[in-house]
Amino acid sequence: MSDLILPGGSGAELTERYQHAVMNTFGPPKRVFTRGEGCYVWDVEGKRYLDLLAGIAVNALGHAHPQILGAITAQLSTLGHVSNFFATPAQIALAEQLTTLVTGDSGTEAKVFFANSGTEANEAAFKLTRRTGRTRIVAMEGCFHGRSMGALALTHTAKYREPFEPLPGHVTWVPFGDAAALEAAVDDTVAAVLIEPIQGESGVVVPPEGFLVDAQRIAHDHGALLWLDEVQTGMGRTGQWLAAQHDGVVPDVVTLAKGLGNGFPIGACVATGQAADLLQPGSHGSTFGGNPVASVAALAVIQIIKRDGLLDHVTAMGEHLAASVAALGHPRIKEVRGRGLLRAIVLTDEIAPRAYDRAMDLGFVINAPRPDVLRIAPPLVVTAEQLDTFVAALPDILDGSTP
Template identity: 55%
Template sequence: MSDLSARFEAAMMPNYGLPPVALARGEGCRVWDVDGKAYLDLIGGIAVSALGHAHPALVAAVSAQVGTLAHTSNLFLHEPEVLLAERLLQLLGGDGRVFFTNSGTEANEAAYKLVRRHAGPDRTYVVAAEGSFHGRTMGALALTGKTSIREPFAPFGADVRFVTYGSEEALRAAVTEECAAVFLEPTQGEGGVVPAPEGYLAAARRICDETGAALVLDEIQSGIGRTGVWFQHQREGVRPDVITLAKGLGGGLPIGVCVGFGPYATAFGKGDHGSTFGGNPVSCAAALAVLDTIDKEGLLESVGTVGDLLAAGITRTGHPLVAGVRGSGLWRAMVLSEPKAAAVEAAARDAGFLVNAVQPDAVRLAPPLIITSEEAASFVAALPEILSKA
């Protein structure tokens, strides 16, 4: 580990700092570092590794595709991208159109361009939420309501107005007929797995309908079964004009999606946007394998069951450092009574569990969707000692 860490620091830009663990391999929900220590992976590559590690269905799909056709660019079409687009539209249940990207931030860049293209010059601004995270490229960063990562790169050349997340009153005051779009996460992921209050998304839908603004839902983290349904907005009965997806869809391979509905399905004209690697055949094959496996193995139901067991177990510890649990499905935040998330992350790592200190007082859990109740219980059993050590 020490030799690899030194090489990392010498070769890599310092924006990630020095990661504390160097991973060598994984199987199921477990990973092993270069020194042979095993960990239960409860962060899943930040809600990416939906099928865990080395899942046979994913390995087979990717191997077959890379041995057949690995890349085409957008100058040519191929069947995996069409199959995936059709499957996503079926799951979303709408008359939409799909644009493929390589990541979540690029999906949000596409969504931002899409709503600007449709809005025309009279709608001059967009609205986003304080505490939100939509990506780190300049357009997506302009929409991100985390001042600590946003302000060092200002100005952005975009009029983005931020409102208190969850406040219908603030949203109504901010959205007028000059607003092009409202960008919201159904649950704020990087903000600490903070779900929208009941009725908030429905209120946002009404406000957008009344003013003609587009409702854009960022389901980069919440989509693809993470909360126990295919897409979190479906639980709320709210239909967006544009939705963005990424992370869990590829099961570890890079892919992002921007889907537009109604007039937003065809707002882009030829040449308005593009991506050399977007819709790559290998990534599309991986995504199809992820969707098929979630369906065939009944993982949506399991996500709800195991997620509830995990949340209940954390609550039952009764440890004074645990103030509560937020989130749904296998996307939870253990809320702490003190800002000791980094210490909890380190203590969990020492005990053989990988978690994420997403906020100073919140520890994020986003394990693979295949995690078993027994594996979740092993973390709960170890948690009191982890918390006491922290």
């Protein structure tokens, strides 16, 4: 709106104002961005960047997508919020779409609880597991599930957890991808086995083939739920609607967010089979969860992914990126891992933070989730030509980051 007054000034000036006004939970921002279009963003000085992070796998269809904008604007012009004392057609339609995406042609029934983020979706799932009458969760070493008190209790990294202990307890962690260790840890006291199909925050770590199948068998042998956190891997990020679908696994509980709303805040906890009825009136709630604006944004995302054949495109672009980076033969590149358009460039030295900064200087948005890992998670609509500009710049990024 033209009558809104937003702060002006240089990036340095705005960063200074940010540091005085915003809590220091993220540190100083790397840049101050003012607009985006497609796979590009522009900073306050007018410099353009190829966005290869997509808001950490959020902007699945890029920035300012006209159909998403149209859906949001049209819904806001009619009905923006009614609370969950009431329903809206958009909420119902999205729930039906998500249950179908999760269960496929398995014939399994499913239901959805809507939230506003991945953390909130995981909080709902955590509470749902308590309704089984059991309290113990088996999760994976290296996992990340959010920063609220419940989600944090499930997160393995000690530096995130320990300052806020005591947390909701009875969580056991086992090595990610180790089916034998998982089998040894799970018994009839376990409510759920919690897994990210690919660990994003740990550096895009992929488990051995068949691990999810083994995990489902182990969980079900002991009457436990298989809970998959697909907040980062879901909604087409790996070339399937869910990363678990590469293994033919239908989870008992799955959590979604990030790419679901293309930047509009929304999360979902989808439960299948008997787990779908564990939460009942009074068990959980959310004032904004499933509001019609978020729901139509997510419906538009699903429609566009289907219409434009983006699952196949994601597979092709992910393979193109991995092959192109490997073909460089650069001595500082150890390997490229991941699936679809969730990829990690693993380095031989711990120079990733400097490479992250160098990439920004050259006009590319990536990040460094680990000292020796660069994460690439671009919009699902990214082209081979756009990816090639990054690959061409990668030797400069790495060579310019040498200590």
